[in-house]
Amino acid sequence: MRKQPELRLPKKAVQVWRIQNSIDTLFFALVPVVYYFVQLYIFESFYAWLTWAFAGFVVLYGTVRILIWPKIQWYRFRYEVFEDEIDIQQGVIIVRRTLVPMVRVQHVDTEQGPILQRYKMSAVSITTAATTHQIPTLFIDDADALRDQIASLASVHEDE
Structure with missing residues (x-):
């Protein structure tokens, strides 16, 4: 496991x-x-x-x-970015574990609403052909770095 x-x-x-x-x-x-x-x-x-x-x-x-x-x-949400996939665990009553293969990533966005802007935070949205996965409430610098890291890893896989 x-x-x-x-x-x-x-x-x-x-x-x-x-x-x-x-x-x-x-x-x-x-x-x-x-x-x-x-x-x-x-x-x-x-x-x-x-x-x-x-x-x-x-x-x-x-x-x-x-x-x-x-x-x-907050206690249940965890994530990690690997070279080949993104691992996201979320949920309170039902804990869902999602592996997003880098080869499936179409684009990555950061987004902010008024509340996130107030706290200088941003959410990272990872879009595949099937759905969009989100890593919510990261500080802006961390969200931008994560977005760039995922975009870089996804584009490397596209080139191969």
Whole structure:
């Protein structure tokens, strides 16, 4: 059996994921708010207690998604780049291990959203004919170096 990949994401990834998950939870929190106003003004016969049940579920969901999930996600995510392949391990409940052969890599991108820009971080996307694999939340210099390394290794295999 092959050993686990050795490289981890920076610890700052946990903070970035917490912010991203907070924004997701805020959108999810609109469900009890909308239900409350619909129940209050449109359908007065709706069950009022459902508003509190939805709100409690959002609080529970937000607590797990913001405080617990990112730490476990960071702990489980690992990657390593070899001469012939990229090894990515990710997942919290179901751990998925992906080997991306260098000969299959079509192109490599770095991308940033506003939150990643704020923390001077970037994500590396590795595209093959079938799908795109991502190594999220690396510092910009590390992401650029990794992108260049993968692009270099992939182009060497194309030439052969």
